[in-house]
Amino acid sequence: MTTFPAQAERVVQLLQGHRSIRKFTEEKIPAATISEIIRCAQMASTSSHLQAYSIIGVTEQSLKQKLAEYAGNQTYVETCSHFLVFCADLHRLDYVSRAQGVDVTETLETTEKFIVATVDAALAAQNAAVAAEAHGLGIVYIGGIRNNPDKVAELLGLPDKVYPVFGMCLGYPDQDPEVKPRLPQSCVYFENRYPDLHSLADELKQYDQEVKQYYLQRTKGKRQDTWTDMVVKTLSTPSRTHMKSFLKEQGFPLK
Amino acid sequence: MTTFPAQAERVVQLLQGHRSIRKFTEEKIPAATISEIIRCAQMASTSSHLQAYSIIGVTEQSLKQKLAEYAGNQTYVETCSHFLVFCADLHRLDYVSRAQGVDVTETLETTEKFIVATVDAALAAQNAAVAAEAHGLGIVYIGGIRNNPDKVAELLGLPDKVYPVFGMCLGYPDQDPEVKPRLPQSCVYFENRYPDLHSLADELKQYDQEVKQYYLQRTKGKRQDTWTDMVVKTLSTPSRTHMKSFLKEQGFPLK
Numbered sequence: 001m002t003t004f005p006a007q008a009e010r011v012v013q014l015l016q017g018h019r020s021i022r023k024f025t026e027e028k029i030p031a032a033t034i035s036e037i038i039r040c041a042q043m044a045s046t047s048s049h050l051q052a053y054s055i056i057g058v059t060e061q062s063l064k065q066k067l068a069e070y071a072g073n074q075t076y077v078e079t080c081s082h083f084l085v086f087c088a089d090l091h092r093l094d095y096v097s098r099a100q101g102v103d104v105t106e107t108l109e110t111t112e113k114f115i116v117a118t119v120d121a122a123l124a125a126q127n128a129a130v131a132a133e134a135h136g137l138g139i140v141y142i143g144g145i146r147n148n149p150d151k152v153a154e155l156l157g158l159p160d161k162v163y164p165v166f167g168m169c170l171g172y173p174d175q176d177p178e179v180k181p182r183l184p185q186s187c188v189y190f191e192n193r194y195p196d197l198h199s200l201a202d203e204l205k206q207y208d209q210e211v212k213q214y215y216l217q218r219t220k221g222k223r224q225d226t227w228t229d230m231v232v233k234t235l236s237t238p239s240r241t242h243m244k245s246f247l248k249e250q251g252f253p254l255k
Numbered sequence: 256m257t258t259f260p261a262q263a264e265r266v267v268q269l270l271q272g273h274r275s276i277r278k279f280t281e282e283k284i285p286a287a288t289i290s291e292i293i294r295c296a297q298m299a300s301t302s303s304h305l306q307a308y309s310i311i312g313v314t315e316q317s318l319k320q321k322l323a324e325y326a327g328n329q330t331y332v333e334t335c336s337h338f339l340v341f342c343a344d345l346h347r348l349d350y351v352s353r354a355q356g357v358d359v360t361e362t363l364e365t366t367e368k369f370i371v372a373t374v375d376a377a378l379a380a381q382n383a384a385v386a387a388e389a390h391g392l393g394i395v396y397i398g399g400i401r402n403n404p405d406k407v408a409e410l411l412g413l414p415d416k417v418y419p420v421f422g423m424c425l426g427y428p429d430q431d432p433e434v435k436p437r438l439p440q441s442c443v444y445f446e447n448r449y450p451d452l453h454s455l456a457d458e459l460k461q462y463d464q465e466v467k468q469y470y471l472q473r474t475k476g477k478r479q480d481t482w483t484d485m486v487v488k489t490l491s492t493p494s495r496t497h498m499k500s501f502l503k504e505q506g507f508p509l510k
Contacts, residue, residue: 012294014266017298040267040270043437055443056447107492115498127381134263143302188306189309191313192315194413228354234303239362244366
């Protein structure tokens with residue numbers, strides 16, 4: 001037990017120091033480092049040991065350029081050293097089952113298995129993020145690949161029953177942004193029972209002010225919205241309303 | 256840069272050494288440790304800074320007992336020091352939007368926002384898992400709470416637009432199982448394009464043998480199924496087919 005406190009402190013510092021990096025140097029990540037990061041991703045927990053995810057490592061510049069465009073012109077997708085696309089993958093399970101002459105389509109088409117595959121991809125990704133940051137790399141998740149998931153799927157040759165959940169840029173940081181304040185723990189973590197949020201109104205208001213100060217400072221006074229302002233703005237128009245029909249086409253009918 | 260290799264090695268060892276723990280000592284986790292683990296969970300990336308998840312920390316023994324039962328009589332849910340339920344949470348966003356007089360229901364009902372909230376919960380959970388293991392704790396994810404998600408939601412008072420994605424047992428390990436072999440990297444990580452899986456048939460077969468050996472050793476010869484055997488067995492009957500209707504009832508119509 002005596003070795004834990006020191007290790008715990010280092011890991012906790014690493015996790016609590018996370019901020020997204022969107023500007024990278026031109027330095028390339030060695031292949032051995034990528035391989036080690038992927039191995040860490042693979043060691044995350046996986047539902048029933050199904051390992052229902054795959055990772056596409058995008059290194060070809062022309063592909064990165066297109067993905068940057070599909071993600072809504074996010075240039076860092078193009079300029080990062082390595083772009084990973086985390087996919088929920090039920091195709092491999094379908095493949096090995098068919099090879100044994102068993103048709104498991106009915107199971108794979110359930111909402112349950114969609115959740116399993118999506119969560120598996122996310123757990124693997126977060127391990128990859130932690131491993132990358134331990135190596136001094138910067139990362140940013142790219143949900144923007146769901147802007148054009150059909151084009152992403154075509155570009156990367158994703159078969160039926162595989163969908164791109166999100167991307168992740170990896171590279172050596174060329175910026176040093178501050179850590180972004182999170183909600184007070186009292187608003188996210190509840191003991192034994194979910195509370196009435198009215199009881200947390202003061203904490204939420206205080207957080208709004210904290211986020212406002214963060215933006216004011218970071219943008220030198222240009223941006224001054226609170227967390228609630230940002231939430232309302234983000235949610236006032238539905239986005240990516242194509243996901244349901246895209247998923248159905250891609251073999252996830254969410255039954 | 257000089258400090259990275261040592262830190263990277265330690266973190267990589269931690270991540271690559273993960274195995275689920277299902278037997279715990281009676282030692283209780285200090286509140287400060289739980290709080291630090293939750294803080295690490297909160298620092299994971301979150302889509303558009305929405306923080307669309309909540310965590311219920313279950314400490315009351317009667318609740319843990321019921322959750323163990325709902326999860327399919329998984330006794331470690333009851334015997335672990337601390338049980339966390341990770342929830343996808345769009346209710347808090349609904350609450351703060353309504354407080355500003357804005358109705359964002361249409362956005363919150365999309366499949367896209369279901370993905371956002373589910374992924375947010377998973378990223379936070381994996382950071383919690385890593386932080387816990389850094390502290391010498393053992394963890395196991397409990398997808399079994401989706402066996403009876405309606406009962407879990409009622410027991411924990413989850414409001415509309417909050418659903419329990421999975422649970423996680425935390426405690427001091429009272430067992431030391433081996434690390435479970437993962438798929439070969441070549442079967443999970445692909446460069447630039449998803450391959451035809453026929454080209455990986457040999458690797459998959461080799462993995463089947465590796466898993467068979469792992470089970471043979473772990474069960475002293477009682478269990479000898481390959482990975483494919485396990486996959487086919489797990490998928491031959493659809494499970495948790497109630498998820499679609501449960502989610503609809505709970506405010507996730509997946510539009």
